[in-house]
Amino acid sequence: MALLNSFEALRHDKRGAIAATVMLGILLAIFPFVISSTFSNSWLRIADFAMLYIMLALGLNIVVGFAGLLDMGYIAFYAVGAYLYALLSSTHFGLHFPIWVIIPAGAALAGLFGALLGAPTLRLRGDYLAIVTLGFGEIVRIFMNNLNAPINITNGPQGITGIDPIHFGNLSLAKPLTFLGFTIPSLHAYYYLFLALALFIIFVTIRLENSRIGRAWVAIREDEIAAKSCGINTRNVKLLAFTMGASFGGVAGVLFAGFQGFVSPESFNLMESVMVLCMVVLGGMGNIPGVILGGILLTLLPELFRHGAGPVQTAIFGKILLDPEALRMLLFGLALVLVMLYRPEGIWPSTTRRREFKGESTDVLKEGE
Amino acid sequence: MDILIQQIINGLVLGSIYALVALGYTMVYGIMGLINFAHGEVVMIGAMVALSTIKLLLNSGLPVFVIIIIGLVAAIVVCMLVGYTIERVAYRPLRRAPKLAPLITAIGISIILQNLAMLIWGRSYHSFPPVFPATQYEILGATITTLQIAIVVIAALMMAGLIILIDRTRLGRAMRATSENPPIAQLMGVNINQIISFTFVIGSALAAVAGLMVSANYSIAHYSMGALLGMKAFTAAVLGGIGNIAGAVLGGILLGLIESLGAGYIGDLTGGVFGSNYQDVFAFIVLICVLVFKPSGLIGEKVSERA
Numbered sequence: 001m002a003l004l005n006s007f008e009a010l011r012h013d014k015r016g017a018i019a020a021t022v023m024l025g026i027l028l029a030i031f032p033f034v035i036s037s038t039f040s041n042s043w044l045r046i047a048d049f050a051m052l053y054i055m056l057a058l059g060l061n062i063v064v065g066f067a068g069l070l071d072m073g074y075i076a077f078y079a080v081g082a083y084l085y086a087l088l089s090s091t092h093f094g095l096h097f098p099i100w101v102i103i104p105a106g107a108a109l110a111g112l113f114g115a116l117l118g119a120p121t122l123r124l125r126g127d128y129l130a131i132v133t134l135g136f137g138e139i140v141r142i143f144m145n146n147l148n149a150p151i152n153i154t155n156g157p158q159g160i161t162g163i164d165p166i167h168f169g170n171l172s173l174a175k176p177l178t179f180l181g182f183t184i185p186s187l188h189a190y191y192y193l194f195l196a197l198a199l200f201i202i203f204v205t206i207r208l209e210n211s212r213i214g215r216a217w218v219a220i221r222e223d224e225i226a227a228k229s230c231g232i233n234t235r236n237v238k239l240l241a242f243t244m245g246a247s248f249g250g251v252a253g254v255l256f257a258g259f260q261g262f263v264s265p266e267s268f269n270l271m272e273s274v275m276v277l278c279m280v281v282l283g284g285m286g287n288i289p290g291v292i293l294g295g296i297l298l299t300l301l302p303e304l305f306r307h308g309a310g311p312v313q314t315a316i317f318g319k320i321l322l323d324p325e326a327l328r329m330l331l332f333g334l335a336l337v338l339v340m341l342y343r344p345e346g347i348w349p350s351t352t353r354r355r356e357f358k359g360e361s362t363d364v365l366k367e368g369e
Numbered sequence: 370m371d372i373l374i375q376q377i378i379n380g381l382v383l384g385s386i387y388a389l390v391a392l393g394y395t396m397v398y399g400i401m402g403l404i405n406f407a408h409g410e411v412v413m414i415g416a417m418v419a420l421s422t423i424k425l426l427l428n429s430g431l432p433v434f435v436i437i438i439i440g441l442v443a444a445i446v447v448c449m450l451v452g453y454t455i456e457r458v459a460y461r462p463l464r465r466a467p468k469l470a471p472l473i474t475a476i477g478i479s480i481i482l483q484n485l486a487m488l489i490w491g492r493s494y495h496s497f498p499p500v501f502p503a504t505q506y507e508i509l510g511a512t513i514t515t516l517q518i519a520i521v522v523i524a525a526l527m528m529a530g531l532i533i534l535i536d537r538t539r540l541g542r543a544m545r546a547t548s549e550n551p552p553i554a555q556l557m558g559v560n561i562n563q564i565i566s567f568t569f570v571i572g573s574a575l576a577a578v579a580g581l582m583v584s585a586n587y588s589i590a591h592y593s594m595g596a597l598l599g600m601k602a603f604t605a606a607v608l609g610g611i612g613n614i615a616g617a618v619l620g621g622i623l624l625g626l627i628e629s630l631g632a633g634y635i636g637d638l639t640g641g642v643f644g645s646n647y648q649d650v651f652a653f654i655v656l657i658c659v660l661v662f663k664p665s666g667l668i669g670e671k672v673s674e675r676a
Contacts (some may be wrong), residue, residue: 119545130404132657135600270596326488327484330484336474
């Protein structure tokens with residue numbers, strides 16, 4: 001808690017904030033080198049994925065955290081972005097569009113899908129919305145699984161291979177880059193690209209949070225009818241939340257496809273949507289630093305379980321008794337339940353939400369409805 | 370014509386199973402106003418326990434009928450325990466928390482159940498032992514097996530039993546009172562904690578029966594079979610009007626018919642562009658249409674905007 005408080009204090013201390021930013025910047029810049037030399041490249045790969053998940057979680061945070069619309073099919077937008085890159089820049093159709101065309105196109109297409117999902121569901125709230133969005137996510141996945149006939153678009157359950165690595169002209173991120181005598185390995189290059197985009201998305205969400213739109217979202221979350229009577233066009237503002245959230249997911253999807261070099265419908269199942277939702281909720285809904293923390297923790301924890309589950313069992317029983325994969329998800333589910341039971345407001349909630357959960361708000365009135 | 374009849378029969382069988390599972394959703398929703406996301410996994414546990422028990426007893430020399438009954442009872446007992454635990458762990462402590470919190474714990478519980486099942490039964494598909502007689506009957510050119518007849522009849526009996534329980538007994542009256550207004554019901558001397566537990570237990574028992582039926586019908590069971598089935602059953606509950614017992618039955622049977630007729634005819638209707646592999650999409654399209662055009666469901670009460 002002391003750590004969190006010192007973060008809060010930094011908001012008011014300008015000099016300290018600048019110093020902290022510079023230090024954080026240096027830390028983030030040398031981070032990949034520290035990781036790959038002290039641990040292994042596989043952990044750097046996990047760090048790269050953490051960046052993607054942060055982008056996803058921030059995108060979903062707009063819908064769930066700010067606007068209070070429970071979206072459980074969010075991974076569909078990630079899938080849209082990933083498949084767009086896979087189709088436009090691979091050997092599948094023989095198309096090789098550059099990345100700066102595909103990223104905006106991915107954002108736009110995912111945004112369009114977001115609006116498509118948002119439009120019919122505007123009247124729904126809470127659990128109902130959750131189920132409909134969940135169904136939407138499944139529909140997208142089922143289509144990707146089956147659109148290999150009669151025309152082979154998505155190559156069905158096998159997925160699309162031979163996707164180009166992210167490249168800028170002749171500069172491919174799959175090979176080590178030589179830059180002013182420095183050699184940057186591929187994973188490091190991806191790290192910097194993802195970091196840059198994640199920082200951009202963080203910047204955008206912070207600016208959005210304090211904008212007119214951001215406040216309109218929060219107003220809708222708190223009380224839709226009151227927001228409407230204050231002159232907020234709830235229909236447009238909700239659609240905007242869906243669209244913006246989706247477009248972030250689309251960008252992350254494009255990067256994912258380029259990074260992984262392979263996409264298949266299996267990467268976009270319900271579990272992934274749940275995972276991103278958990279990042280947002282466990283981190284602290286609506287609070288940007290909390291959501292980032294949630295993204296990092298939930299990428300890291302399952303990996304720790306995965307790496308730990310095998311060796312620990314061998315150490316105790318002499319052999320692997322339980323399937324490590326199942327064990328890791330089991331522990332993950334357990335962690336989810338425990339956090340919700342003992343800290344339902346999330347690990348790092350915003351001040352308003354913390355108050356809400358501690359029962360100091362007008363929510364008492366709602367109980368009696 | 371015989372294809373139409375055949376698809377209607379298949380749809381009725383599928384629909385009876387959906388209806389049984391949907392009842393679990395609708396009862397919990399009616400009483401607590403929450404979706405029990407882990408309900409699909411309870412069905413899966415029921416299927417797995419029943420299948421394992423039947424496999425275990427297969428060579429014991431007992432008559433087939435007794436083996437099936439023992440398997441069913443084992444599944445029901447285990448599922449009741451699971452349902453009771455779910456309520457105690459995931460829902461009761463969070464009754465006053467915002468709605469998102471129990472939703473997340475329920476998701477957590479379903480992850481736990483699914484992976485527990487994976488630890489116990491492994492990743493492989495389990496085939497259901499061929500204990501049911503393979504006699505087939507011809508009706509108007511379509512075939513129906515004894516198993517299918519049994520599924521429809523047992524499902525109908527259980528639903529009738531449930532409706533009698535809720536409409537005619539003291540316990541049922543307490544359940545209805547709790548769903549109407551929990552604090553007032555408590556003032557009238559209803560132990561609402563007990564009633565809520567009881568609702569979960571009854572729903573889970575129905576889920577266990579549905580689990581045995583679905584694994585016997587497809588003659589296969591798998592640790593991940595619960596999620597999709599649960600979602601479809603929820604769709605059925607919403608289609609009929611969630612919180613409404615008769616609605617869940619109607620919605621389940623309608624959804625079964627829509628799915629099986631849709632899968633049977635989509636190839637012809639679209640000139641072969643879409644095939645029966647799109648069967649799973651129908652449930653979700655139905656769900657979205659219902660929620661957009663008639664959120665209260667076919668025979669449900671009007672849902673307020675805050676639903």
